[in-house]
Amino acid sequence: MIEAHKLSKFYSRGLYALRDLSLSVGKGEFVFLTGPSGAGKSTLLRLLLRQERPSEGDLIVNGHNLSTLSRRDVQEYRRGIGFVFQDFKLIASRTVLENVTFVLEVLGVPPAQQRRRAFQVLKWVGLQHRVNAYPRDLSGGEQQRIAIARALANDPLLLLADEPTGNLDPDLSLEIMNLLREVNAGGTTVLVATHDRELIRLVGRRTITLDQGRIVEEA
Amino acid sequence: MRAIDYAIREAWASLWRSRGASAFAVVAIALAVTVLGALLLLTSNVERLFAQWSSAAEFSVYLRDDATSEHRGAIEALVDRSGVAAGREYVSKAQALSRFRRDFTELDGLTQGLDDNPFPASVEVRVLGEAERDGRADALVQRVARLPGVADVRYDREWLGRLAAGLGAVRSVGLTLVLIMALAAGVTVAAVVRLGLYARRDEIEVMRLVGSPMAFIRGPFVAEGMMQGGLGALLALGLLWVGFVALGAWWGGQLSLLLDGATLRFLPLRLAAWLVAGGMLVGAAGGFAASRHAA
Ligand SMILES: Nc1ncnc2c1ncn2[C@@H]1O[C@H](COP(=O)(O)OP(=O)(O)OP(=O)(O)O)[C@@H](O)[C@H]1O
Ligand SMILES: [Mg+2]
Numbered sequence: 001m002i003e004a005h006k007l008s009k010f011y012s013r014g015l016y017a018l019r020d021l022s023l024s025v026g027k028g029e030f031v032f033l034t035g036p037s038g039a040g041k042s043t044l045l046r047l048l049l050r051q052e053r054p055s056e057g058d059l060i061v062n063g064h065n066l067s068t069l070s071r072r073d074v075q076e077y078r079r080g081i082g083f084v085f086q087d088f089k090l091i092a093s094r095t096v097l098e099n100v101t102f103v104l105e106v107l108g109v110p111p112a113q114q115r116r117r118a119f120q121v122l123k124w125v126g127l128q129h130r131v132n133a134y135p136r137d138l139s140g141g142e143q144q145r146i147a148i149a150r151a152l153a154n155d156p157l158l159l160l161a162d163e164p165t166g167n168l169d170p171d172l173s174l175e176i177m178n179l180l181r182e183v184n185a186g187g188t189t190v191l192v193a194t195h196d197r198e199l200i201r202l203v204g205r206r207t208i209t210l211d212q213g214r215i216v217e218e219a
Numbered sequence: 220m221r222a223i224d225y226a227i228r229e230a231w232a233s234l235w236r237s238r239g240a241s242a243f244a245v246v247a248i249a250l251a252v253t254v255l256g257a258l259l260l261l262t263s264n265v266e267r268l269f270a271q272w273s274s275a276a277e278f279s280v281y282l283r284d285d286a287t288s289e290h291r292g293a294i295e296a297l298v299d300r301s302g303v304a305a306g307r308e309y310v311s312k313a314q315a316l317s318r319f320r321r322d323f324t325e326l327d328g329l330t331q332g333l334d335d336n337p338f339p340a341s342v343e344v345r346v347l348g349e350a351e352r353d354g355r356a357d358a359l360v361q362r363v364a365r366l367p368g369v370a371d372v373r374y375d376r377e378w379l380g381r382l383a384a385g386l387g388a389v390r391s392v393g394l395t396l397v398l399i400m401a402l403a404a405g406v407t408v409a410a411v412v413r414l415g416l417y418a419r420r421d422e423i424e425v426m427r428l429v430g431s432p433m434a435f436i437r438g439p440f441v442a443e444g445m446m447q448g449g450l451g452a453l454l455a456l457g458l459l460w461v462g463f464v465a466l467g468a469w470w471g472g473q474l475s476l477l478l479d480g481a482t483l484r485f486l487p488l489r490l491a492a493w494l495v496a497g498g499m500l501v502g503a504a505g506g507f508a509a510s511r512h513a514a
Binding site: 049051074075076077078079081083089090091092102103105106107108110154 | 221222225421422424425426427428429430431432433435436
């Protein structure tokens with residue numbers, strides 16, 4: 001699913017956010033990305049979402065070489081990727097249901113199908129009873145579950161999560177992680193960046209530790 | 220199709236959300252279209268009257284008092300063969316005098332005392348419209364003037380020429396003004412539409428992250444600009460219509476006298492439709508420019 005070969009990213013010469021990174025993540029894997037602040041976790045996820053281009057080396061995801069994607073191809077590529085961020089990125093002016101149908105709408109899905117799929121994923125994250133609420137009326141954990149529902153709406157092959165539990169207390173964090181594990185059990189490859197070592201220990205999956213842009217440990 | 224549907228809904232919402240600023244952009248478009256519309260209204264009417272006047276063109280060939288009937292026959296033959304004339308009429312000295320007396324009764328005393336009839340006989344030639352425009356009438360006038368027995372040929376087209384030149388000048392100055400105003404209106408629309416970018420920045424970020432096609436991302440901005448342009452153009456047409464009706468109500472009497480019975484006409488439907496389309500195009504261009512910041 002993900003092949004990185006001597007992958008580097010720098011913002012100014014000599015200051016590497018990622019350096020000569022080589023890794024391979026298979027289809028259907030669940031992988032944690034951890035390491036101290038500034039290690040390069042978010043940078044790798046930004047590269048995987050093609051928000052930025054690699055500076056050197058190769059990054060191949062699901063057959064797409066991310067260094068050479070055209071603008072149009074980037075759109076196509078992103079349709080196969082789900083994302084979850086620490087700050088949820090929900091749209092405040094839209095209801096829970098609309099937050100999910102919105103992404104389906106702007107991907108050109110017909111209206112009837114939008115609602116059907118949205119109810120399906122919202123039920124799946126256990127929020128089918130809050131469809132008409134607005135994000136501000138929900139707890140942090142509930143908001144993140146909506147973000148996960150939204151990420152799943154388009155049936156992604158790969159789900160990227162950057163500190164998805166960064167704003168949540170430990171109980172809620174574990175709940176979100178279990179949800180992500182279920183997503184993974186459904187066949188989606190999941191990559192989670194977190195510095196919560198306790199959480200990683202509780203979930204117990206493949207873990208890649210970064211420091212100063214390099215892989216320092218794999219377990 | 221779905222992108223268009225989405226764009227229109229989002230554009231309406233945005234238009235309403237920033238209605239104060241949108242009104243500003245609508246007015247900017249309306250001003251430009253009003254000036255363009257007024258210009259078209261003026262030139263189309265003047266051109267129509269111009270055509271009417273041109274088709275009524277005629278010239279008079281004044282005969283010398285010693286001209287013979289052979290001279291007159293040669294003149295008439297030349298006129299008939301030229302293919303320039305729609306008709307001709309011989310006006311004898313006596314007819315010319317009585318015509319003068321009829322048209323200027325108050326000057327009657329002036330002619331009473333004369334022993335001699337001072338008015339020359341003439342051949343009046345009505346000119347075909349196309350011959351007038353393509354210069355064949357002028358050529359004929361010059362040839363006729365050289366014939367024996369001809370005292371003078373009066374073909375007074377200069378004022379029409381001056382009118383045409385004046386109209387041309389008004390048109391080019393007006394169009395330049397319209398171009399500048401349209402540009403300013405487009406820039407205003409772009410600035411106003413850009414305000415919506417801020418209100419929708421969260422949505423746009425999500426759209427980009429999920430790989431939404433460009434049509435969905437930029438479409439609403441283009442549609443919003445287009446709506447502002449269309450509304451502005453409709454407003455302008457309304458203003459022009461009110462102005463046109465008011466003009467007719469206040470000065471209708473004097474105008475019809477001045478125009479010799481001809482009437483003024485409002486912009487034809489097709490032209491009005493073009494103006495709306497033009498307003499929408501300028502608005503869409505402004506919206507499109509603004510949407511660059513979303514892409
Ligand atoms: N846009 C940028 N311009 C310059 N430097 C950047 C930029 N983005 C990231 N960096 C640098 O790259 C390095 C890696 O940052 P990154 O955000 O990937 O770390 P992280 O592992 O996600 O840290 P955290 O745990 O704090 O989120 C840091 O040194 C950071 O300062
Ligand atoms: Mg980070």
